[in-house]
Amino acid sequence: AQKITQTQPGMFVQEKEAVTLDCTYDTSDQSYGLFWYKQPSSGEMIFLIYQGSYDEQNATEGRYSLNFQKARKSANLVISASQLGDSAMYFCAMRRGSGYALNFGKGTSLLVTP
Amino acid sequence: NAGVTQTPKFRILKIGQSMTLQCTQDMNHNYMYWYRQDPGMGLKLIYYSVGAGITDKGEVPNGYNVSRSTTEDFPLRLELAAPSQTSVYFCASSLSGGAGGEQFFGPGTRLTVL
Numbered sequence: 425a426q427k428i429t430q431t432q433p434g435m436f437v438q439e440k441e442a443v444t445l446d447c448t449y450d451t452s453d454q455s456y457g458l459f460w461y462k463q464p465s466s467g468e469m470i471f472l473i474y475q476g477s478y479d480e481q482n483a484t485e486g487r488y489s490l491n492f493q494k495a496r497k498s499a500n501l502v503i504s505a506s507q508l509g510d511s512a513m514y515f516c517a518m519r520r521g522s523g524y525a526l527n528f529g530k531g532t533s534l535l536v537t538p
Numbered sequence: 539n540a541g542v543t544q545t546p547k548f549r550i551l552k553i554g555q556s557m558t559l560q561c562t563q564d565m566n567h568n569y570m571y572w573y574r575q576d577p578g579m580g581l582k583l584i585y586y587s588v589g590a591g592i593t594d595k596g597e598v599p600n601g602y603n604v605s606r607s608t609t610e611d612f613p614l615r616l617e618l619a620a621p622s623q624t625s626v627y628f629c630a631s632s633l634s635g636g637a638g639g640e641q642f643f644g645p646g647t648r649l650t651v652l
Contacts, residue, residue, distance in 0.1 A: 457638050469628060469643035476638055515580050524569060524588065524635045525596055528580030
């Protein structure tokens, strides 16, 4: 079974600082995708960034970047220049190349302070 | 373009009652999914569909049924509600399966069974 581990239940960061949210995964597949979603207090799931297992460069989307270390099976999310609106739950998820479902970690709660 | 819509937003059921959670997408996606999110947890897959007339079980299908008669609609049926089904339910869709392909999520349905 695929497993996603997010070891940080909660994180604090000061506004304008960078923060790294950890994610490790366990799979024997060669082809897979890694995703990060944001869930604000309103409850919706917002897609942030995607990394394919064969992508050689780390994915970036605006202030979000994914630090992909394939040998270590880690896919950490880096948020640069944090904003108050970044306060939310963040979920790491993985999808198998031969599969359909997203397998989610338990999430990390991020609080951005002024 | 509304994306993925879900109704109702909130519902309280009594033990043993039945209900259908509605999900509609207007992106012409073949792949659709139902997830549930329990408090403090990530999402878990209940059922998925790879096209009209084709459905399959996910990780936690017990107590639920689905049908997919059209590309747009993917309703989830709870036959005999139990307190263990108190959760937030998310419907999602994607253009493709496999490692890539962002899943677009609906706003969720918060269900309480008393």
